[in-house]
Amino acid sequence: MQKLQGIAVSPGIAIGEALVMDNEGFRIPRPYVARDAVDEELDRLQNAITAGAAEISGYREVVAKELGEKYAAIFEAHLQMLQDSKLRSELEDMIRHRHYSPEYAVSRTLRRYAQVFQRLESAHLAERAADIFDIEKRLLRHLLGRRREGIAHLTSPVLVLAHNLTPSETANLDRRFVMGFVTEIGGPGSHTAIVAEALEIPAVVGTGPFLADVSGGEMVIIDGDKGLVILQPDDATLAHYRLGVEQNRSAAVRLEALRDLPAVTADGVAVNLYGNIEFPYEVEHCIDRGAAGIGLYRTEFLYLGSEGEPTEEVHYQAYSQVVEAMGGKPVTIRTFDLGADKLPHLPPPEDERNPCLGLRSIRLALRHLTMFRTQLRAVLRASVLGDLRVMFPLISTLLELRQAKMVLADVMEDLDEHGIAYNRQMPVGMMVEVPAAVVMIDRFVEEVDFLSIGTNDLIQYTLAVDRSNKDVVGLYNPADPAVLRLISMSIEAADKKPVPITMCGQMSGNPIYTMLLLGMGLRHFSISPAAVPEIKNICRSVTTAQCREVAARAMTMENARDITNYLREELKRRLPGLGGEG
Numbered sequence: 001m002q003k004l005q006g007i008a009v010s011p012g013i014a015i016g017e018a019l020v021m022d023n024e025g026f027r028i029p030r031p032y033v034a035r036d037a038v039d040e041e042l043d044r045l046q047n048a049i050t051a052g053a054a055e056i057s058g059y060r061e062v063v064a065k066e067l068g069e070k071y072a073a074i075f076e077a078h079l080q081m082l083q084d085s086k087l088r089s090e091l092e093d094m095i096r097h098r099h100y101s102p103e104y105a106v107s108r109t110l111r112r113y114a115q116v117f118q119r120l121e122s123a124h125l126a127e128r129a130a131d132i133f134d135i136e137k138r139l140l141r142h143l144l145g146r147r148r149e150g151i152a153h154l155t156s157p158v159l160v161l162a163h164n165l166t167p168s169e170t171a172n173l174d175r176r177f178v179m180g181f182v183t184e185i186g187g188p189g190s191h192t193a194i195v196a197e198a199l200e201i202p203a204v205v206g207t208g209p210f211l212a213d214v215s216g217g218e219m220v221i222i223d224g225d226k227g228l229v230i231l232q233p234d235d236a237t238l239a240h241y242r243l244g245v246e247q248n249r250s251a252a253v254r255l256e257a258l259r260d261l262p263a264v265t266a267d268g269v270a271v272n273l274y275g276n277i278e279f280p281y282e283v284e285h286c287i288d289r290g291a292a293g294i295g296l297y298r299t300e301f302l303y304l305g306s307e308g309e310p311t312e313e314v315h316y317q318a319y320s321q322v323v324e325a326m327g328g329k330p331v332t333i334r335t336f337d338l339g340a341d342k343l344p345h346l347p348p349p350e351d352e353r354n355p356c357l358g359l360r361s362i363r364l365a366l367r368h369l370t371m372f373r374t375q376l377r378a379v380l381r382a383s384v385l386g387d388l389r390v391m392f393p394l395i396s397t398l399l400e401l402r403q404a405k406m407v408l409a410d411v412m413e414d415l416d417e418h419g420i421a422y423n424r425q426m427p428v429g430m431m432v433e434v435p436a437a438v439v440m441i442d443r444f445v446e447e448v449d450f451l452s453i454g455t456n457d458l459i460q461y462t463l464a465v466d467r468s469n470k471d472v473v474g475l476y477n478p479a480d481p482a483v484l485r486l487i488s489m490s491i492e493a494a495d496k497k498p499v500p501i502t503m504c505g506q507m508s509g510n511p512i513y514t515m516l517l518l519g520m521g522l523r524h525f526s527i528s529p530a531a532v533p534e535i536k537n538i539c540r541s542v543t544t545a546q547c548r549e550v551a552a553r554a555m556t557m558e559n560a561r562d563i564t565n566y567l568r569e570e571l572k573r574r575l576p577g578l579g580g581e582g
């Protein structure tokens with residue numbers, strides 16, 4: 001049994017078989033073989049080694065001819081490793097005596113070899129590990145042949161273990177079979193984390209390196225509440241977690257009873273709980289959990305999940321599906337927030353050393369007007385089907401907001417010319433996620449119909465801390481007093497105008513902040529649909545006067561740790577049994 005501590009990003013417990021995802025998406029189908037199949041399995045190993053060696057010799061010859069013997073020596077070294085008698089006898093031993101499948105034996109052994117190189121404190125030697133992984137892949141390719149099962153073609157439930165998952169890889173996971181995932185890198189605000197919440201599967205990121213220790217096929221537990229990953233758990237641990245799964249199930253059933261009850265505080269103040277979605281199918285999750293609408297539709301996932309740029313029709317279909325399913329409840333479409341870690345189709349900008357500070361989001365939209373206009377046309381066309389709203393992400397300056405609104409007005413004119421119907425009064429809002437926008441918030445409220453605070457980015461830009469970097473996770477804290485002041489200023493300015501203000505960053509779905517945010521005056525929360533019942537439960541259990549007291553006290557404190565501890569204690573006091581993740 002091996003325990004890894006990472007960052008909890010999507011709650012719940014998953015227990016199942018590991019699938020190690022690497023660039024080639026290999027999957028070890030089964031770790032063990034039947035006793036009477038040993039001879040056959042040894043033959044398979046032999047055939048794979050022979051085929052792998054023939055392949056390498058072929059490459060060796062071509063390279064020797066075209067580039068000379070010096071370059072061909074790379075393959076000579078691979079060949080020697082592959083045909084090494086020590087390696088072979090180790091593999092045979094594992095198959096014969098421990099009944100490992102050849103795939104599992106190859107992967108375990110070569111990963112152990114690679115680890116020796118990875119541990120050496122020389123970057124050059126550590127790179128040699130790549131040669132060993134190369135041999136592992138080659139043998140696996142021959143062993144698995146056509147039985148190879150990639151990540152895109154799963155046939156049974158798995159827990160995905162990966163070094164990193166890009167947002168598009170995460171978006172393309174087969175949600176019928178992926179029951180949870182773990183990545184070695186990544187931080188609390190990474191989009192991988194957000195997609196895990198959308199899929200409603202437990203996830204842990206930022207565990208640090210461990211993939212050399214697993215081959216796939218092993219039993220794994222992902223504890224998405226504590227950020228723990230347990231490889232090959234012992235029986236007692238397994239029993240403990242199986243009980244946890246049962247308890248979670250009963251808690252979910254208890255919360256289900258809240259579905260049709262109103263989200264009001266104990267003193268009768270209405271709170272609006274909307275859902276955040278990334279994919280149209282999540283509308284069902286919102287309806288099932290009794291969400292009052294959709295407060296954030298991250299439309300960039302339409303781009304990430306498709307081969308080319310989505311056409312106007314693809315946009316329109318997605319938006320109309322969502323707005324019609326919500327049956328008159330509000331749906332807020334955020335225009336694409338591409339760039340930084342999410343950049344399909346467009347060429348990567350040259351010399352982009354700080355993607356989070358570079359051409360991302362609304363900046364990218366204003367540079368690629370055709371793409372932006374295509375999306376806006378589809379939004380406007382869908383606006384006649386229900387209560388649709390649009391908002392622009394990452395607004396930093398008034399000029400930027402005005403430009404975006406001008407493009408929208410221009411697209412409206414175009415639709416007018418073609419006699420295409422749309423809602424002329426469609427509310428237009430902006431995200432408040434750059435500190436500059438908060439500093440200028442009294443001006444911004446004059447020019448929008450609503451605001452939405454994106455704490456994921458607001459924290460990142462306020463504290464100058466990369467939301468996806470596990471090494472600075474200690475600084476990435478929603479409870480930082482500087483962040484709280486910015487949130488409070490935004491709510492005050494919105495109330496003064498007045499324009500409605502929502503919070504749609506992860507902070508708003510975390511139970512430990514509910515009282516604080518209610519106390520600051522927030523009445524619109526947009527959260528992952530799975531969090532709706534729990535947040536509703538808190539709202540119904542507290543009064544606004546209690547919350548104001550909590551907020552006032554928290555705002556006097558000087559550091560995030562004290563504030564988090566205080567909020568956790570208050571939550572426990574009011575709702576014993578809830579502790580929340582901080």
Ligand code: PEP
Nearest residue numbers: 433454455456457504505
């Ligand atoms: C945010 O920044 O808080 C937000 C909701 O947007 P995203 O996480 O998509 O950047």
Ligand code: MG
Nearest residue numbers: 433454456457
């Ligand atoms: Mg954001």
